[in-house]
Amino acid sequence: MAKSTARKEKVDSMTSASKKQNGAIYIYGIVPADVEVSPDARGVDGTDDGITLVEHGEIAALVSEIDADLTLGTPDSLMAHEEFLDATAAEVPVLPLRFGAVMTTREAVVDELLTPYHDQFHAALEELDGHAQFVVRGRYAEQPMLFAILEENPEVAQLADEIRDLPEETTRNERIQLGELINQAVAARREADTESFVETLEPLSVHVSVREPTHERDAAYVALLVDLDRQSELEKAVKDLAEQNADLMEVTLRGPMASYDFVMTARQDTERWD
Amino acid sequence: MTVQSASGGVTQRSSSSSLADVIDSILDKGLVIDAYVRVSLVGIEILTIDVRIVVASVDTYLRFAEAVNRLDLTQTGKQQGLPEIMQNMTKDTASGKAKGAVQGVLDAAGEKLRGIGGDRSEKEEPARRRGKEEE
Incomplete structure (x- = not known):
């Protein structure tokens, strides 16, 4: 399994935007914005398309672009969700989402999840730091x-x-x-x-x-x-x-x-x- | 990389969690997205099985009864005395022989999930069939 997430300078997270038809955004968890995701982290859809960051202020969501027609819940996707989050937690604080969180677009993740709850998530991440x-x-x-x-x-x-x-x-x-x-x-x-x-x-x-x-x-x-x-x-x-x-x-x-x-x-x- | 902490007297495990362990963590724990977001959710079909075992079911009772019935009490007799048996058992346990005559519902559920999604089975706790290791 790839080392998932380490604290480092920003990466450009928008490069792969919406290349999938009928795409959707699967969300693993919330991390501080200054983390870097390993390019070979395996996502819930079983592809190596990569797990990327959607950033806003001091926090970011760990996401994969998936096909909205995908059926989730196979052993592989369950394992991928947990393995990635656990590997991340060994390096940086992370707020894990329950398996199966999917939103329409990256913009929606920023506007509806990261922006309204920025301070709450940020405070929780500070508290979790080092644990x-x-x-x-x-x-x-x-x-x-x-x-x-x-x-x-x-x-x-x-x-x-x-x-x-x-x-x-x-x-x-x-x-x-x-x-x-x-x-x-x-x-x-x-x-x-x-x-x-x-x-x-x-x-x-x-x-x-x-x-x-x-x-x-x-x-x-x-x-x-x-x-x-x-x-x-x-x-x-x-x-x-x-x-x-x-x-x-x-x-x-x-x-x-x-x-x-x-x-x-x-x-x-x-x-x-x- | 997930660092496994098991060492020494703690049971060694393979470097990844078993599917049953994963299910315990991620299906009903963690932040719930729709508590935060209502508009841009995508309803994705999720294949999940309700794996929360009913600890006190008739099936469980019958399994326990069967397991007791299988215990080799002649070997224990009242002659040998329990501490001695326990020592023998411990040795067996340490070498894996006394384990798992009865499999829990979870393992069965894990198998079902494997059936859906392919061949991870070698990485997880192999489901042992009832009775195979009877002496």
């Missing part, structure tokens, strides 16, 4: 997790014993009940482990945001906004967490990445958060 997001995830290994649950919940172990050798067809309700009890036990462990992760990682972070689990064996899923100067401290802390929990779960750390979990849409009347 990036990291995501820590713990996921239980299945068998150790189940053994631990059976060990500490005798009634679950007993139910499992009772139906073990009975045919599935006649014990469906019992199996559902067994699974539900296990799920409750997993949820209780998840809550405790998440709390312990947060307690350990909070002192290293500017902000912490607990993510909803997206896998039934998630043990903890936490997004952190971290000063990039403290990255190695964070890595050490996560490594220690991984070692302490090695018998039950795998722990992964991803980042630096764009601050998806920490950018907020400020205007209340348009609040879209669920």
Whole structure:
């Protein structure tokens, strides 16, 4: 993957204007205006046509010109969106847009997005400068997790014993009940482990945001906004967490990445958060 | 270039995020464009699948029950004692053998997405099929 964005002198961002018929402007995120985009950054449309800047004042939008008939949402386009933003976030502050933001023209990006919200975006970028997001995830290994649950919940172990050798067809309700009890036990462990992760990682972070689990064996899923100067401290802390929990779960750390979990849409009347 | 931070006791990953990880970040997080812009939006068709798993579904329960049923309790017996088993399990886990008999809904969804868009599959967590690694 190409190095995406580095702070440098301006580039001429208007040279490739509207060369596509039925073109549209895909927007990745907002950055300070004094950044430079690598010419070989790969865009969401899978072409090497380049990701460019639309500038206004002290801020700029990272954009690709795409065909308006393009269907987005393939794995390639999802990966391209995140890879580019994450690579950018490692170098400069960036406000990531949710996947799928498309406007009609570069002029519209300036007039409707960058101009009216210039000060708000600029202030957020200043605040974000020198920071990036990291995501820590713990996921239980299945068998150790189940053994631990059976060990500490005798009634679950007993139910499992009772139906073990009975045919599935006649014990469906019992199996559902067994699974539900296990799920409750997993949820209780998840809550405790998440709390312990947060307690350990909070002192290293500017902000912490607990993510909803997206896998039934998630043990903890936490997004952190971290000063990039403290990255190695964070890595050490996560490594220690991984070692302490090695018998039950795998722990992964991803980042630096764009601050998806920490950018907020400020205007209340348009609040879209669920 | 994305710098991966995983090292040491942390699980090593390939240099790119998995598709499931990406979906967790960019489909429902980040700034929402239409909170800012109303006039010049282009409605582009987006193929997305609602991948937010229902953590507490009957499917999940049945999978857990099946997984418990598959546990080799004779090996554990009440004779061997749990700590010892856990040690064995840990070794297995470290070498990847004890992992992933049950795959989550997300992996399945990831597969669907791959189906739509081609052959990234090698770069992401390979979806392991249930039962393949049973002993």
